Each structure stands twice: as C-alpha cells, then as structure tokens.
Amino acid sequence: MSVLKIAKTITMLLGFVVLNACKGTSSSEIEVNSIAYSYQIPPAGNSWVVSNHKHASVRIDQQGIQQWTDPSTKINTYVYLNDTGALQVGLNARVNQGSSTILVTINGQTKEVVIDNVEFKEVHVGSFNIDKPGYHPIEIQGVEKSGDAFAIIKTIGVGGLATTEGVTYVKDDFYWGQRGPSVHLTYQTPQDKDILWFYNEITVAPGQDVIGSYFMANGFGEGYFGIQVNSEKERRVLFSVWSPYQTQNPEEIPEDYKIIMLGKGQGVHTGEFGNEGSGGQSYKVFNWKAGITYKFLLKGEPSVNNSTDYTAYFFDPEEDQWNLIASFRRPYTSTYLTRPHSFLENFVTKTGYISRQGSYGNQWVYDTNGQWHELTKATFTADATARKGARLDYAAGVDSHQFYMKNCGFFSEHTPIDSEFERTPNGKSPSVDFSKLEVPTIK
CATH class of the missing domain: 2.60.120.260 (Galactose-binding domain-like)
Known part of the structure; x- marks a missing residue:
C-alpha cells in the first residue's frame, strides 16, 4: 500500500x-x-x-x-x-x-x-x-x-x-449521463481513392435490441444511416443528412442551406430534424429482427452547383432485394464519401442502465474507378460522456470477421478509447447490381 x-x-x-x-x-x-x-x-x-x-x-x-x-x-x-x-x-x-x-x-x-x-x-x-x-x-x-x-x-x-x-x-450533464456513452468505429480506407459507395452489415443478437438503441451502420462526413429500436411496437430504418448551416433548430436554416429531398422509397417518411445539428431526415417503419443480418448501401457523389447527392439503400433478406430509403442533396458541399464509420448510441434515458451490443461486419467501399476495397481496420472512439470519465461502460473489439460495439449497462470492463482493431478479411466483395437499384424520384 x-x-x-x-x-x-x-x-x-x-x-x-x-x-x-x-x-x-x-x-x-x-x-x-x-x-x-x-x-x-x-x-x-x-x-x-x-x-x-x-x-x-x-x-x-x-x-x-x-x-x-x-x-x-x-x-x-x-x-x-x-x-x-x-x-x-x-x-x-x-x-x-x-x-x-x-x-x-x-x-x-x-x-x-x-x-x-x-x-x-x-x-x-x-x-x-x-x-x-x-x-x-x-x-x-x-x-x-x-x-x-x-x-x-x-x-x-x-x-x-x-x-x-x-x-x-455522473456529476453533471445528467441527460447525457442517463443516455450513456455513445461509441464509434471509424474504418481505415484506401489512400488516394474517391469513394462512391459504402457497404456494411449489422447483426444484433437476440436480447441486445434494447429500446432506445441506434445501431448506425453507414456513417459519413455529413450524415448517418442505420436501424433503431424506437419502442416496444416500432422500429425504424433511419437515414439523415446534416445541413451545412450550423444550428440546433431546423427552422433557422436559410433556404439555400436546406437539405433537398430528391426522392424516397415506398413507405418512407421524410422531414427535418434538430437538437443534434439540423438537416434532412428520412425513416421507414420496419420491424427488423434480432438475429438477422441486414445490409446497408450508401452512395455519395458531387452534383450540380457545388452540392453533393447522398442515396441510401437497405437490404431485407426476407424480401431478398435492395430497398431505396431516400436520396438527399446537400448544398455548399462537393465531395465523395468521407470518413466511413459506424456507431452505437442510446437515445432513451430510461434504458440507459441496460446493456446492448451490435456486430458490424463485411465493410467495403467502391471507388470511382469501379473497384471494391475491403475495410478490415477500425479505430474505436467514444463521446464526451465517456471521454470525461462520467461513465465507463463502453467497449469494442473483434470477433473473427466482425467488429462489435457495446455500451450502457454499467459493466466494469471497458475498452481504452482510441484503440485500433483489425478483423479477419472475408475476401469476397458484395454482390450488388447497381443498374437494378431503384432510381430516386419524388413520391
């Protein structure tokens, strides 16, 4: 002693x-x-x-x-x-x-x-x-x-x-303390390649689909795309793009900075969101199931008048087809996809004491030269709640071909922030026929 x-x-x-x-x-x-x-x-x-x-x-x-x-x-x-x-x-x-x-x-x-x-x-x-x-x-x-x-x-x-x-x-910021720490995996991409498409898969084991969980698959520099557990009766596929205008209130966004909806899939709701940045949001109420692997495909490319178009597709294995979620145009932005990442967060404070975990596997990007690249390396990070030491119940790692992330639940063993992981390659690129994907049209 x-x-x-x-x-x-x-x-x-x-x-x-x-x-x-x-x-x-x-x-x-x-x-x-x-x-x-x-x-x-x-x-x-x-x-x-x-x-x-x-x-x-x-x-x-x-x-x-x-x-x-x-x-x-x-x-x-x-x-x-x-x-x-x-x-x-x-x-x-x-x-x-x-x-x-x-x-x-x-x-x-x-x-x-x-x-x-x-x-x-x-x-x-x-x-x-x-x-x-x-x-x-x-x-x-x-x-x-x-x-x-x-x-x-x-x-x-x-x-x-x-x-x-x-x-x-938790000493302060009680709302965020009750939500619990959010965790992220940022994938290492090939150098000097313009990324046109980002592909990812998520599997949530039975019992890990806790209310308030957002298993985000395809994050990028200007938005995010994944699946949520919104209540006992409702689940969603959610795709959002931030406006380049910095505000928490979407009503404050000037007209020329607003996200423009180019089209959406069948049964998809679109609108605006705020409080965590502001921008355009789309979601489809969909009863996704624990234990099933779902696929996500995102496109990002420069468009007219210094803008970028982002389009998201979701694959339901029970339907065996890709479904268009939505396509948005972001003004004052000209880029291909950057910073591909995934995250896991809880957005319902009442369930902040319950642990949940998701498996993220088979990450690939498709460049503008028509080549697929497998992403096998990732860096683990966490939000301010974790970084300032208010809560320590966060973890990530590798299980063979998949990364995993875990948060909330007050488990005692946690993963150091900024840890780096490498999964086993699958070696087989996604089978996607881009010509058969639904073309976005306003519905």
Missing part, C-alpha cells in the same frame, strides 16, 4: 465512527455529525428504476428520488469503485411524515434502515464489503411506510476504504 493510500485510509478511519448497523436502526439513533462521506452521489444521472419501471410513479431528477410509493419498485444507483474494502453508505433523506423502513443492498449484502426525520439529514445505512473494483449498484427498496411515500432522497453518501482510490459517477 502506497504512503498516499495509507494517509487517506487513516483520514477516513478517523472520520468514521464504528457503527453496528443493526437491523431496523432508527435515524434518530445515529450521530450523523460524526460520519464523513467522501462523495455525495446525485440520483439524477446515476439512478434508475430497475423493476416495474414501465409503470412506476417514481420521479428521479435534480431534486433527488421523489414520489416513491410502491414497495415493488427497486431503484439502483450506479457507482464505479476503484478499490476494495469497506464501503460506508448513507442516505441524505427525509420523510414527509411518519417513518419508513428501507432495504439497501450492495454486492449481495442487505441492510435495513428506518427513516423518521422530516428534515433532510444524513441517515447512516452501514458498512458493505467490496471484494473487487468495478461498478456496484446501490439498490434500495421500500419495505413499509406510515406516510404517503417511502422517502425523498437528495443524495447517496459513500466513503470508506473502497473509495480510497476514487469513485466514478
């Missing part, structure tokens, strides 16, 4: 009273001022209802955990502990009236605490043994209450030997 760690440990031990956290201990029996917690974890950004979440009335926001009335509801608060040993836990909480009995479970150990104070105070729960570093959910569940709700919890305090080397949790 380092000198610094010994010093921190002594400081923590002096800051804690030795408490026998016996079952049913009342908050009035605890000398709260004698206890020091190294970290106060805000529920916003770190806590989720993990049972009965579709019908639970619990509200979790910057004011804490509120409107908690159902004893079947379990709430997990996720923290990453860099060390082992005793973890001291307290709840900065109060009741509206009466008293409540609450169970707190960490690493398979459960303690019971009674909250009977009507003003906020630190209610000590007890000491839990942490046997390995990593993510450890702090689970709370109501047992019984005499008031209208179990408690209002402002923060969860943690300290002790298990926090000696630090604790990772």
Whole structure:
C-alpha cells in the first residue's frame, strides 16, 4: 500500500465512527455529525428504476428520488469503485411524515434502515464489503411506510476504504449521463481513392435490441444511416443528412442551406430534424429482427452547383432485394464519401442502465474507378460522456470477421478509447447490381 493510500485510509478511519448497523436502526439513533462521506452521489444521472419501471410513479431528477410509493419498485444507483474494502453508505433523506423502513443492498449484502426525520439529514445505512473494483449498484427498496411515500432522497453518501482510490459517477450533464456513452468505429480506407459507395452489415443478437438503441451502420462526413429500436411496437430504418448551416433548430436554416429531398422509397417518411445539428431526415417503419443480418448501401457523389447527392439503400433478406430509403442533396458541399464509420448510441434515458451490443461486419467501399476495397481496420472512439470519465461502460473489439460495439449497462470492463482493431478479411466483395437499384424520384 502506497504512503498516499495509507494517509487517506487513516483520514477516513478517523472520520468514521464504528457503527453496528443493526437491523431496523432508527435515524434518530445515529450521530450523523460524526460520519464523513467522501462523495455525495446525485440520483439524477446515476439512478434508475430497475423493476416495474414501465409503470412506476417514481420521479428521479435534480431534486433527488421523489414520489416513491410502491414497495415493488427497486431503484439502483450506479457507482464505479476503484478499490476494495469497506464501503460506508448513507442516505441524505427525509420523510414527509411518519417513518419508513428501507432495504439497501450492495454486492449481495442487505441492510435495513428506518427513516423518521422530516428534515433532510444524513441517515447512516452501514458498512458493505467490496471484494473487487468495478461498478456496484446501490439498490434500495421500500419495505413499509406510515406516510404517503417511502422517502425523498437528495443524495447517496459513500466513503470508506473502497473509495480510497476514487469513485466514478455522473456529476453533471445528467441527460447525457442517463443516455450513456455513445461509441464509434471509424474504418481505415484506401489512400488516394474517391469513394462512391459504402457497404456494411449489422447483426444484433437476440436480447441486445434494447429500446432506445441506434445501431448506425453507414456513417459519413455529413450524415448517418442505420436501424433503431424506437419502442416496444416500432422500429425504424433511419437515414439523415446534416445541413451545412450550423444550428440546433431546423427552422433557422436559410433556404439555400436546406437539405433537398430528391426522392424516397415506398413507405418512407421524410422531414427535418434538430437538437443534434439540423438537416434532412428520412425513416421507414420496419420491424427488423434480432438475429438477422441486414445490409446497408450508401452512395455519395458531387452534383450540380457545388452540392453533393447522398442515396441510401437497405437490404431485407426476407424480401431478398435492395430497398431505396431516400436520396438527399446537400448544398455548399462537393465531395465523395468521407470518413466511413459506424456507431452505437442510446437515445432513451430510461434504458440507459441496460446493456446492448451490435456486430458490424463485411465493410467495403467502391471507388470511382469501379473497384471494391475491403475495410478490415477500425479505430474505436467514444463521446464526451465517456471521454470525461462520467461513465465507463463502453467497449469494442473483434470477433473473427466482425467488429462489435457495446455500451450502457454499467459493466466494469471497458475498452481504452482510441484503440485500433483489425478483423479477419472475408475476401469476397458484395454482390450488388447497381443498374437494378431503384432510381430516386419524388413520391
């Protein structure tokens, strides 16, 4: 043990009273001022209802955990502990009236605490043994209450030997913290080639198709194309192109900077999008299935008056044909396809605690000389939520002929950002008859 760690440990031990956290201990029996917690974890950004979440009335926001009335509801608060040993836990909480009995479970150990104070105070729960570093959910569940709700919890305090080397949790930007880290693979392309087409395949294993997931296959310098899980009843194939005008509000885009729709496929909806840049968007409601491999084909080429046309096709193996999604023209842009990449993100905050994974395989590009090139090398990156260390549940790698990406779920092992991977080549270029692809026309 380092000198610094010994010093921190002594400081923590002096800051804690030795408490026998016996079952049913009342908050009035605890000398709260004698206890020091190294970290106060805000529920916003770190806590989720993990049972009965579709019908639970619990509200979790910057004011804490509120409107908690159902004893079947379990709430997990996720923290990453860099060390082992005793973890001291307290709840900065109060009741509206009466008293409540609450169970707190960490690493398979459960303690019971009674909250009977009507003003906020630190209610000590007890000491839990942490046997390995990593993510450890702090689970709370109501047992019984005499008031209208179990408690209002402002923060969860943690300290002790298990926090000696630090604790990772979401401290700010709670919306993005709840969505979880987005992850990307950028593919290495051949030098000095103009890329006209980009081909990719995605397979999502059963159980990994979590609501809120966007498995993006064909990303490029000006947009993205992939499949989403929008709800229990709806899934989409989504293709979007950003406007060159920088704004989060599509209504602010000047007319000459707007994305122009050149055509769309059968049953495809088109419109505008905002909040993550702005531009033209298209989607087709399509019940894609886990366990099936879907193919994506994207074309990008310079067009008239300093513009570029982008056209996306989706292959449904059950129909055995390529389907046009849409074709867009982007003004003030003259380029072939650049920066081919894929990503995996979650856009529904309520599912930010659930892990999901996608396999990305058989990447190829087709150049302006009519040659296919297989893309077997990729660099792994992640968004600001990951880079600033707010969440560590992100990973990527290679499984034989395929790359994979994984995010959310608070798994403990993560892949270093900027890691480079190389998959096994397939060696067989895609069988695409470009002459038979549907020509975009406005419908």
